[in-house]
Every structure is written in C-alpha cells, then in structure tokens.
Amino acid sequence: MLIREFVDRDWSQVWPIIEEVIRAQETFPYDPAMTAEQSYGMWVEAAPGRTVVAVDGERVLGTAKMGTNRPGPGAHVSTASFMVAADARGRGVGTALCRDALTWARRQGYAGMQFNAVAESNSSAVRLYRREGFEVVGTVPGAFRHPTLGRVGLHVMYQEF
Template sequence: MQIREFASQDWAQVWPIIEAVVRAQETFPYDPALSADDAYGMWVEAPPGRTVVAVDGDRVLGTAKMGTNRPGPGSHVATASFMVAADARGRGVGTALCRDALGWARRRGYAGMQFNAVVETNRAAVELYRREGFAVVGTVPGAFRHPALGRVGLHVMYQEF
C-alpha cells in the first residue's frame, strides 16, 4: 500500500467510498443527500491543505483530507478526516492514513491535531486514534443521530505535538 497525493482522476474511485460512508449515516455527520460535486468541493482540500489516497496498485483503498482546523487564532491546530473502502477495513489503511496526516501536520509546524466530531460508537476509529496518541477531550451528548442507535455523542479528540 502506498499513500500519495490525490489526483483528479482518483475521484472516480474516491467518490464511491465517500458516498457509501455518508449514505450509511453511521460515522460522519455529513448530509446523506450529499452530491458528488458537493463532496468534491468539501473533500478535496486546496493548499495549504492536502488530500491523499491510499492505493494498492491502481485501486484506491481509502482517502484522507487534512488542513488547518480553524483560521486566525486557531490556525496552529490541524485537523483531518479519513474514509476507507468497506472491503479494505481492518487492513491498516486507516492507521496508515492517520500516520500520514500526523506526519504532514508535524512537518508543517502545527502545535497539535484536533478531530471535531468523532462518533462515539465508531469504536474502530476511536481506538485507532487513541493508539496514535489522541485523547477524548470532550463529548457532545446526543449530537449525532445514528440510524440504529438513536442519538449518540460526538467526541472531540486531540493530540498535542
């Protein structure tokens, strides 16, 4: 597996990953009616942000986007988001994407990385982030409507560099 910069021709494989994750409504607080065009504008970061893909040969296994969490006085903190194809989960793709984002943020001189909305029932992601050094610094109770579990919390997770 290799992680490389996103190229526009990757969108044909990235969009189905995003679409499946968003439509499932289990892990991302994005509108399930999100269109491919709106998703492209939201997911593909303009510099100084960055969007990458994890690939095995020509196949996109997952994708990540990263950038500044907030402008102005908050611009010293980075953020990132990750999505992995359903049939590629459990193979280290998310971990590789997370490590890539952390390395990018450190190289750019950020003071830390913050995840603003990690669904608390997304145990795989929460545990991955904890293994990579993040801590839950707060949880907004009932902030996410899970299709099967009802209202569940959204964690704010942070790692200081």
C-alpha cells in the same frame, strides 16, 4: 499499500467510498444527500491543505483530507478526516492514513491535531485514534443521530505535538 497525493483522476474511485460512508450515516455527520460535486468541494482540500489516497496498485482503498482546523487564532492546530472502502477495513489503511496526516501536520509546524466530530459509536476509529496518541477532550451528548443506535455522543479528540 502506498499513500500519495490525490489527483483528479482518483475521484472516480474516491467518490464511491465517500458516498458509501455518508449514505450509511453511521460515522460522519455529513448530509447523506450530498452529490458527487458537493462532496468534491468538501473533500478535496486546496493548498495549504492536502488530500491523499491510499492505493494498492491502481485501486484506491481509502482517502484522507487534512488542513488547518480553524483560521486566525486557531490556525496553529490541524485537523484531518479519513474514509476507507468497506472491503478494505481492518487491513491497516486507516492507521496508515492517520500516521501520514500526523507526519504531514508535524512537518507543517502545527502545534497539534484536533478531530471535531468523532461519533462515540465508531469504536474502531476511537481505538485507532487513541492508539495513535489522541485523547477524548470532550463529548457532546446526543449530537450524532445514528441510524440504528439513536442519538450518540460526538467526541472532540486532540493530540498535542
């Protein structure tokens, strides 16, 4: 598996991953009716941010976007988001993408990385982030409407560098 910078020709494989994740409504608080065009504008980060893909040969297994969490006085903290194709989960793709984002953020001189909205029901992501050094610094109760579990909390997770 190789992680590399996203290029426009990757979109034909990235969009189905994003579409599947947002339509399932189980992990990301994104509008499930988003179009490919809307998703492109939301997912593909302009510099100084970065968007990457994890590939096996020509196949995109997952994608990540990263950048500054907030402008101005919050610009010293980074953020990132990750999506992995359903049939590639459990193979280390998410871990590799997370580690890549952390390496990038440290090289850019950020003081830490913050995840703003991790569904507490997304136990595999929460375990991965904890394993990579993140802590839950707060949870907004019932802030995420899961399709089968009902309202669950959204974690704010943070790692200081």
